[in-house]
Amino acid sequence: MTLVERHRAVLPNWLALYYADPLEIVSGHGRRVTDSTGRGYLDFFAGILTNAIGYDVPEISDAVRKQLDSGILHTSTLYLIRAQVELAERIAALSGIPDAKVFFTNSGTEANETALMLATQYRRSNQVLALRNSYHGRAFATVGVTGNRGWSASSLSPVRVAHVHGGYRYRGPFAALSDADYIKACVDDLREVIQTMTAGDVACLIVEPIQGVGGFTVPPDGLYGAFAEVLAEHGILLISDEVQTGWGRTGEHFWGIGAHGVVPDMMTFAKGLGNGLAIGGVVARAEVMDCLTANSISTFGGNPVATVGAMAVLDYIAEHDLQANAREQGARLLAGLRSVASPWIGDVRGKGLMVGVELVRPGGTEPAPDAAVAVLEGCRSRGLLVGKGGLHNNVIRLAPPMTVTADEVDEALDALRGAVEAL
Numbered sequence: 001m002t003l004v005e006r007h008r009a010v011l012p013n014w015l016a017l018y019y020a021d022p023l024e025i026v027s028g029h030g031r032r033v034t035d036s037t038g039r040g041y042l043d044f045f046a047g048i049l050t051n052a053i054g055y056d057v058p059e060i061s062d063a064v065r066k067q068l069d070s071g072i073l074h075t076s077t078l079y080l081i082r083a084q085v086e087l088a089e090r091i092a093a094l095s096g097i098p099d100a101k102v103f104f105t106n107s108g109t110e111a112n113e114t115a116l117m118l119a120t121q122y123r124r125s126n127q128v129l130a131l132r133n134s135y136h137g138r139a140f141a142t143v144g145v146t147g148n149r150g151w152s153a154s155s156l157s158p159v160r161v162a163h164v165h166g167g168y169r170y171r172g173p174f175a176a177l178s179d180a181d182y183i184k185a186c187v188d189d190l191r192e193v194i195q196t197m198t199a200g201d202v203a204c205l206i207v208e209p210i211q212g213v214g215g216f217t218v219p220p221d222g223l224y225g226a227f228a229e230v231l232a233e234h235g236i237l238l239i240s241d242e243v244q245t246g247w248g249r250t251g252e253h254f255w256g257i258g259a260h261g262v263v264p265d266m267m268t269f270a271k272g273l274g275n276g277l278a279i280g281g282v283v284a285r286a287e288v289m290d291c292l293t294a295n296s297i298s299t300f301g302g303n304p305v306a307t308v309g310a311m312a313v314l315d316y317i318a319e320h321d322l323q324a325n326a327r328e329q330g331a332r333l334l335a336g337l338r339s340v341a342s343p344w345i346g347d348v349r350g351k352g353l354m355v356g357v358e359l360v361r362p363g364g365t366e367p368a369p370d371a372a373v374a375v376l377e378g379c380r381s382r383g384l385l386v387g388k389g390g391l392h393n394n395v396i397r398l399a400p401p402m403t404v405t406a407d408e409v410d411e412a413l414d415a416l417r418g419a420v421e422a423l
Helices: 003-010 058-069 082-095 108-123 140-145 179-197 223-234 256-260 304-319 322-338 369-381 406-421
Strands: 025-029 032-035 040-043 100-105 127-131 160-164 204-207 237-241 266-269 280-285 345-351 354-359 387-389 395-398
Touching: 040 406, 058 304, 082 100, 082 280, 082 304, 100 108, 108 127, 108 140, 108 204, 108 237, 108 266, 108 280, 127 140, 127 179, 160 179, 179 223, 204 223, 223 237, 223 256, 304 322, 322 345, 322 354, 322 406, 354 369, 369 387, 369 395, 369 406, 395 406
Parallel strands: 127 160, 127 204, 204 237, 237 266
Antiparallel strands: 025 032, 032 040, 100 280, 266 280, 345 354, 354 395, 387 395
């Protein structure tokens, strides 16, 4: 049996694989990976934005290797872990949240699940607001708040959810409005949802500054700041899901929510922090973090290997000013894509190194998911790996490691132009 046949025999049918002929990546260096046949690719999806620095980074490997050499891979949160404390101190300071505390998890899903548990406990309410077209993970509560049917398999949920407008502009009902009018319309919608679809004592609103799985959708700057003013009137907490937008990837700010002029009550994080190591977490106001009245631990969250590696990642991001590189190379990528004249391209959007290309039927805005599949395959045949997403699976997602160079951006643009022209 081939590897893909063995995969399908023992792993779930719903565990999706890219490509008609699925790919096995066996090695990597910098922004390039090699598959099991020996073919090389330029990686512009970075393990779903997780390999934020790239592959085979000595500074990270050396930090992890030093921890491995100690003989201690794991102790659990029942014991002091120096790297966990140091990483928590650093993230608390970077968050901008006053009197912040940090809890570490193993993934973004677990981080968002924890944030929802904290919010509902703190507010003594199971009512949650979320955005349409959102994605927050695959666990019970996070599936419940996800506003994208393709990723929300069940209506069963431990929380009562109401979804508001605002995250996805291109095909939304307020698409033709100016930024100011768009924000006003969404704020009016938020007020109406609170008044008509809740009992008033809502626990929280959870938002992605840029919707990731939803197709790298970018709302106007300031939208979530305007939302926060409404939330404050009711005592509702604001949670920013920074699983994809954190660590400087948007170029403008270290956290995606920075574009909206507001400091949230909680932020969740994961993905790029570990550069491939499994780590996530929540940073929150101390009174919110400390609201639990029962005991709790995390067996693997914040383990010595992951936290040592994460510290090395943060050091690398700061020392090499990768936020600035994300801003510079992201602008180059956006400009190059917007110069591609094709009736199949309905929208090019993004910030920093989070760029989405929405494909549509020529002459309108009808989603073209088959075109997205063709571009995905066409890029692979040209030596480029990209992602795919959006409510209709018609958006090409571009999120290379934040160390990407100008020459690599130009190489990717050449491959993308060829794949789009082949449509």
